[in-house]
Amino acid sequence: MADKKWEMNATQQKFVNILKENPDGISLWDIEAKYGEKFATGSINTLKSKGITQTEEVAVECLIVRKDNNQVVGKTTKKVSLYKLA
Numbered sequence: 001m002a003d004k005k006w007e008m009n010a011t012q013q014k015f016v017n018i019l020k021e022n023p024d025g026i027s028l029w030d031i032e033a034k035y036g037e038k039f040a041t042g043s044i045n046t047l048k049s050k051g052i053t054q055t056e057e058v059a060v061e062c063l064i065v066r067k068d069n070n071q072v073v074g075k076t077t078k079k080v081s082l083y084k085l086a
Contacts, residue, residue, distance in 0.1 A: 006050070011043050016052065016085070025056065025082035044083075055081040 008016065018031055032038050047053040057079050064074040 012047055015039055015044050019085045025084040027080045027082055051086050054084055054086045058082050
């Protein structure tokens, strides 16, 4: 049986193209906000195991907003993964 060469699928290629446009890294949330694309981690984990991408955990500041009147009532930090090309 011949070895089958691995190739990126269309979703993975789209993700890599977005990372090329963001060399300093980008979070999945920022990708969705900026590009309207939503990526499940299961569809892109292979890119990390193949050495194509890497992640870095960063803390981002978030505002706490009341849902009923949109009033900012505080701030907090949340850790998110920043995706970059390896």
